[in-house]
Amino acid sequence: MDISSAGLPASVALLGTGPMGAPIARNIIAGGVPLTLWNRTAEKAHAVGGGTVLASPAGAARAVVLTVLPDLPQVAALLPGEDGLLAGWKAAGIGHPVLVVHGTVSPVAVAAFAAECQRDHGVTVIDAPLSGGTIGAEEGRLSTMVGGPRHVVEQLEPLFRLYSSTVAWFGGAGAGSTVKACNQIVVAATVTALSEAMALAAASGLDLEQVQSILAGGLANSEVLRQKGQRWVDADFEGGGSAKNQLKDLRFIAEVAACAGLTLPVAGSLLTAFQKMVSAGHGDLDHTGIYLGIRG
Numbered sequence: 413m414d415i416s417s418a419g420l421p422a423s424v425a426l427l428g429t430g431p432m433g434a435p436i437a438r439n440i441i442a443g444g445v446p447l448t449l450w451n452r453t454a455e456k457a458h459a460v461g462g463g464t465v466l467a468s469p470a471g472a473a474r475a476v477v478l479t480v481l482p483d484l485p486q487v488a489a490l491l492p493g494e495d496g497l498l499a500g501w502k503a504a505g506i507g508h509p510v511l512v513v514h515g516t517v518s519p520v521a522v523a524a525f526a527a528e529c530q531r532d533h534g535v536t537v538i539d540a541p542l543s544g545g546t547i548g549a550e551e552g553r554l555s556t557m558v559g560g561p562r563h564v565v566e567q568l569e570p571l572f573r574l575y576s577s578t579v580a581w582f583g584g585a586g587a588g589s590t591v592k593a594c595n596q597i598v599v600a601a602t603v604t605a606l607s608e609a610m611a612l613a614a615a616s617g618l619d620l621e622q623v624q625s626i627l628a629g630g631l632a633n634s635e636v637l638r639q640k641g642q643r644w645v646d647a648d649f650e651g652g653g654s655a656k657n658q659l660k661d662l663r664f665i666a667e668v669a670a671c672a673g674l675t676l677p678v679a680g681s682l683l684t685a686f687q688k689m690v691s692a693g694h695g696d697l698d699h700t701g702i703y704l705g706i707r708g
Contacts, residue, residue: 413475413510419570420445423506425466425474427490429457432514432542433480435549436575437463443574448472473500476510476568482657484517484525491533498533510564512538514556516592516657518664520671523586526560536564539585540572541592543599545653547639553577557595559587593668596661600682600699602636603658607703610644614707620645643700652698659686659695 414422425448426437434456440447441462449465450472451457457465466472469490477497479487491498501509511529513522517539526537538560548554555578558565565581572579582591609632613623624641627633643649662683669676685702694701 413508413564413567415567416445418444420574421476421568421571422446423475424448424478424571425450425472425476426463426478426480427451427469427472428480428486428515429460430480431546432549434460435546436478436480436514436554439549439552439575440571445571445574448474468495468500469497470495470500470503473497473504473506473509475506476512476571478512478514480514482515483660484513484515484521487511487513487515487517488525491529498535501535508534508536510536510538510568512540512568514540514542516541516596516661516664517589519586519589519593519668522559522589523584526585536561537585538564538568539588540568541589542576543592543595544635545639549575555595556580557582557588557591559583559585559589589664590668593661593665596658597665597676597679597682599636600658600662600686601678602634603640603699604682604685604702606634606637606640606644607700607706611703611706640698640700643698644703649694649697649701649704652700654695655686655689655697655699655701656695658699659683659690662686 416422424445426433427450429437429449429451437460447463449457449460449463450469481487490496522539529535529537540556540558542554542556544554552575554576556572556576558581562581569579582588610620613620628637665679666683689702689705
């Protein structure tokens with residue numbers, strides 16, 4: 413990996429310019445890093461307003477490739493074929509590329525994927541899930557939890573800090589995603605607890621904004637309340653972090669817990685609640701939409 417005089421990787425691509433990927437890309441570009449972009453819908457990559465947009469993953473293959481995609485199958489699909497990353501790296505003469513997985517994925521699956529990529533293709537996979545939501549991405553204050561070879565992570569840290577306020581390495585591939593699973597237990601529980609509190613307040617005829625001001629002044633305060641409190645007030649649950657993605661995360665949590673021999677009662681209850689929400693056809697709503705099922 414070539415490092416610039418500023419300590420940043422000299423050759424970087426970002427694949428996946430959705431709600432999280434686009435603001436991350438803008439922060440990288442603002443940090444002075446030449447960035448190559450690819451997105452399945454090219455218009456979204458052009459909308460970033462900077463960087464060089466390429467027509468295929470092969471064209472966008474660089475020494476460091478950041479992926480900001482929903483799950484691991486979408487990342488794996490970028491590798492094969494004449495338009496895939498493997499062909500692109502070979503054509504560019506990049507012998508030891510680094511592939512960063514910023515999406516929330518299965519810790520078990522990403523560890524196996526990393527081992528396969530290193531063994532079969534000489535590709536180092538870094539699992540580096542993010543927390544902080546789209547607002548955190550826009551403000552450059554994401555929390556990035558990282559798994560993979562430590563010496564590679566140390567080289568990537570200056571890049572990660574262009575869009576993260578916290579970067580922490582936890583161990584080998586899969587460790588970052590395990591930390592994200594811990595994070596998502598708290599996020600899902602907080603979203604659901606606040607939804608129950610707002611449902612109780614609404615059913616009691618209370619002013620939701622006033623109730624939230626009290627919560628924000630004490631131990632019940634949280635980043636979820638700060639970022640999403642208005643959703644309950646306005647009963648607007650369109651867009652945002654989807655319930656179906658929250659359910660995906662909770663399934664990963666159940667998988668990791670089973671491997672660890674643990675029973676997690678709160679996570680189990682959350683899994684059931686979000687399964688019910690998605691089954692009711694509300695999977696594309698923000699996860700705060702769990703409120704609708706609580707209100708009845």
